[in-house]
Amino acid sequence: xxxxxxxxxxxxxxxxxxxxxxxxxxxxxxxxxxxxxxxxxxxxxxxxxxxxxxxxxxxxxxxxxxxxxxxxxxxxxxxxxxxxxxxxxxxxxxxxxxxxxxxxxxxxxxxxxxxxxxxxxxxxxxxxxxxxxxxxxxxxxxxxxxxxxxxxxxxxxxxxxxxxxxxxxxxxxxxxxxxxxxxxxxxxxxxxxxxxxxxxxxxxxxxxxxxxxxxxxxxxxxxxxxxxxxxxxxxxxxxxxxxxxxxxxxxxxxxxxxxxxxxxxxxxxxxxxxxxxxxxxxxxxxxxxxxxxxxxxxxxxxxxxxxxxxxxxxxxxxxxxxxxxxxxxxxxxxxxxxxxxxxxx
Numbered sequence: 001x002x003x004x005x006x007x008x009x010x011x012x013x014x015x016x017x018x019x020x021x022x023x024x025x026x027x028x029x030x031x032x033x034x035x036x037x038x039x040x041x042x043x044x045x046x047x048x049x050x051x052x053x054x055x056x057x058x059x060x061x062x063x064x065x066x067x068x069x070x071x072x073x074x075x076x077x078x079x080x081x082x083x084x085x086x087x088x089x090x091x092x093x094x095x096x097x098x099x100x101x102x103x104x105x106x107x108x109x110x111x112x113x114x115x116x117x118x119x120x121x122x123x124x125x126x127x128x129x130x131x132x133x134x135x136x137x138x139x140x141x142x143x144x145x146x147x148x149x150x151x152x153x154x155x156x157x158x159x160x161x162x163x164x165x166x167x168x169x170x171x172x173x174x175x176x177x178x179x180x181x182x183x184x185x186x187x188x189x190x191x192x193x194x195x196x197x198x199x200x201x202x203x204x205x206x207x208x209x210x211x212x213x214x215x216x217x218x219x220x221x222x223x224x225x226x227x228x229x230x231x232x233x234x235x236x237x238x239x240x241x242x243x244x245x246x247x248x249x250x251x252x253x254x255x256x257x258x259x260x261x262x263x264x265x266x267x268x269x270x271x272x273x274x275x276x277x278x279x280x281x282x283x284x285x286x287x288x289x290x291x292x293x294x295x296x297x298x299x300x301x302x303x304x305x306x307x308x309x310x311x312x313x314x315x316x317x318x319x320x321x322x323x324x325x326x327x328x329x330x331x332x333x334x335x336x337x338x339x340x341x342x343x344x345x
Contacts, residue, residue, distance in 0.1 A: 036086025041290035064175030078264040087175025091258035092324030095125035100260040107279035115297035130294035137233030153249040165224035167214040176211025182323035183253030
């Protein structure tokens with residue numbers, strides 16, 4: 001009888017323990033993450049957060065423009081919790097349109113001024129997580145075999161010898177390419193910028209969906225030149241591709257890759273936990289492991305040695321407030337669609 005009673009007590013204890021574990025797992029819950037960097041970086045971020053917190057992450061990877069469009073389409077019935085990564089302009093537009101939540105992280109004091117400025121400019125609705133300069137890269141083998149002078153400037157990309165040899169993303173889907181559009185307008189003035197884009201159009205072999213895709217195509221020799229953020233081209237160099245990275249001689253723009261909490265997030269507490277965690281040195285160091293060479297926003301993280309040195313790049317005073325605004329972004333994209341993309345080759 002005593003043994004039977006002990007066995008019964010043990011079974012009750014085990015059942016109680018299992019119930020407590022199930023309750024704890026349920027309490028940890030889930031997180032729906034929209035990720036706008038490369039898949040190779042999205043996956044480790046989701047896995048590391050899951051491992052550290054026990055929160056189950058459902059991750060979707062799309063480019064910045066696509067993610068912005070998805071969040072806007074889902075505004076009446078939000079499905080995502082956090083939008084992590086991608087250029088800051090669409091994050092700022094989402095903030096302006098009330099698609100994201102204001103939140104102040106306790107990690108703010110650890111961040112570079114440019115990351116905090118992004119947060120202040122959006123009334124707390126988005127924050128900087130990394131920075132990177134716009135540029136281009138070229139396949140050294142193809143340039144040599146074609147006898148083309150090594151391009152060093154934006155003006156070199158409209159050389160007639162480069163017809164069908166330049167690749168860049170569509171600015172409607174790609175934050176990278178929208179940054180290029182806004183950069184050229186600020187660098188050259190709008191009229192001259194659009195004349196330049198029309199000339200460049202003759203040399204474009206493909207407008208890709210993803211901003212980083214031209215980097216891979218350049219490395220593989222599928223295009224001679226790819227216009228991307230410089231750090232995306234650096235990844236190709238690190239992987240052994242015959243690629244040279246260029247900071248355009250006239251000057252160039254840059255991105256502040258950002259993070260936002262979706263307005264009406266179903267898992268708001270977990271979204272805040274991810275937000276805080278993503279600003280820590282441990283989380284930001286995952287970039288280097290994923291061969292992503294942006295400059296991290298946490299001051300306690302030393303940028304990878306391969307990262308482009310922003311101090312050595314001729315950066316314009318990029319107007320994030322203006323070119324991240326809903327009205328200006330819509331206007332420029334509409335003008336590009338009508339004046340450039342529709343042109344015959």
